[in-house]
Amino acid sequence: MENKNKDGQVIVVTSGKGGVGKTTTVANVASALAKMGHRVVVIDLDIGLKKLDLILGLENRVIYDIIQVIEGECTLKQALVKDKRFPELYMLPAAQTRNKEDITPEQVVALCAQLRPDFDYIFIDCPAGIEQGFRNAIAAADQALVVTNPEVSAVRDADRIIGMLESAAFTDIKLVVNRLRNEMVRQGDMLSVDDLLEHLCIDLVGIVPEDKGILVSTNKGEPVVLNERSQAAIAFNNIARRLSGEDIEFLSFDDESFWRRLTRGLFSSR
Amino acid sequence: MLDLIKRIFSGESSSPRDQANSRLRLVLTHDRLGSSAQLMETLKEEILEVIARHVDIEGNPEVRLITEGKHAALDINIPIKGR
């Protein structure tokens, strides 16, 4: 690829609140970038509660895990699981029977330093919460993707996480809005993307609609980006393209009528 | 006022989305301030100390953080004794 000789970017995907779609985002954006020909590795740092291997459908191929690499039981190369569906996508599995405290931020930094020369993108799947697991996950990252849902508690946690990232001197923090339902926004039952951006004041990198296809693909162990027709697949592909520097317009997945927009414009005070 | 007209025209009172927005506005301001409550106290004490060295303070001095979206400002209100 174009940046074969440049060190890879480390991108942490985080959220504060659990279950908002971090692992789904990592699996799909990483797959999309790999499909575009980039060299990608995903690191599962949700130690003790791993899910990335399942979502990518690689659970049967796992032999070693990240803790074994750190404790010197195997080499980093031995622990990397190759995803055969893509030219260059690898996963470094989490350990299921250990704790988040069994690994330190310094060790994560050292591991990423080893991976940087060989990859264009290094994704870190961050566990929920703001404790040690979070500190480990952000330690080596150059940029952060904050995933949230259009829902008050998820937005509150996202705001907290953004504050913590800013205190940790992150300057590149981008928002992924997941599970958006436009029909609900239109009916006034759900927060809109603009509402979220107004509250959180960070740049947007993707809008992923609620999509049944996600559950189907999770069941099959196939990233949804392999299924071109799904709306979520388009959304994750667009995030990948934006990360790689393309300027892609945001699809609103919206069919709000011209009339409604017009009347809103007429009656809004601003 | 315009909001009211808008509501009458669209036939809705405060929608769940509006409620979510106003609740978030409150809770986020509070959260963001919460982490800096101690800092505000320290700032207030030290600012008052410096001012008190030169002029007489009276009444209830205030040092507050005002936030609006990404922007923040210190609002310092220190009444001093007139002649």
Ligand SMILES: Nc1ncnc2c1ncn2[C@@H]1O[C@H](COP(=O)(O)OP(=O)(O)OP(=O)(O)O)[C@@H](O)[C@H]1O
């Ligand atoms: N856009 C979507 N549409 C429908 N379902 C979704 C969507 N995104 C995620 N999900 C579902 O939400 C659940 C949680 O997703 P995921 O595991 O990616 O979240 P997470 O943030 O990684 O969770 P945890 O904090 O537990 O690690 C999964 O069952 C997933 O299938």
Ligand SMILES: [Mg+2]
């Ligand atoms: Mg997860």
